[in-house]
Amino acid sequence: MKYTKEQRLDIGRRIYYSEISRYEAAEEYGISEQTSRNYMRMYRDANRLPPKRGQRSISALSFKKEPAELDELKSMTKEELIQELIKARITEARLKKGYEVKGDGTVILYASKTTK
Known part of the structure; x- marks a missing residue:
């Protein structure tokens, strides 16, 4: 031991x-x-x-691993935070459906699904 x-x-x-x-x-x-x-x-x-x-400790969350991103979020206004949240939710929904949009939205990448 x-x-x-x-x-x-x-x-x-x-x-x-x-x-x-x-x-x-x-x-x-x-x-x-x-x-x-x-x-x-x-x-x-x-x-x-x-x-x-x-009782859960927040120390295990990803905030601790990416302090630069957290600082960036802290410096945003309420409106900017709302816009970022909307973008994140849209991206999450697209990924669930199996595609991702790159850049300005003209390029769409579809995930190849392999089912058995």
Whole structure:
């Protein structure tokens, strides 16, 4: 085992009290996300604490991976954000139907669907 029981309980304590997310713990300690979750459960059970339900950390979202894009969105006006949201929803709907529009809309790329 890589960590002693005391170290695992300490990692679990940090996760339980939201000092770090289980994803951050996995990265920091070189363990899997599932292992960090198990350490948190081990800590919780050892101290007879209630489960933490319904609390999600936003640290696992893609905002953390792309800070430049987030800064760009923060600098936009309300109207610009609405326009970007509309564009994103249109693109999503087109992709669901199996095609993508490039550039000004004159080039349409159709996805090749292989069904068995």
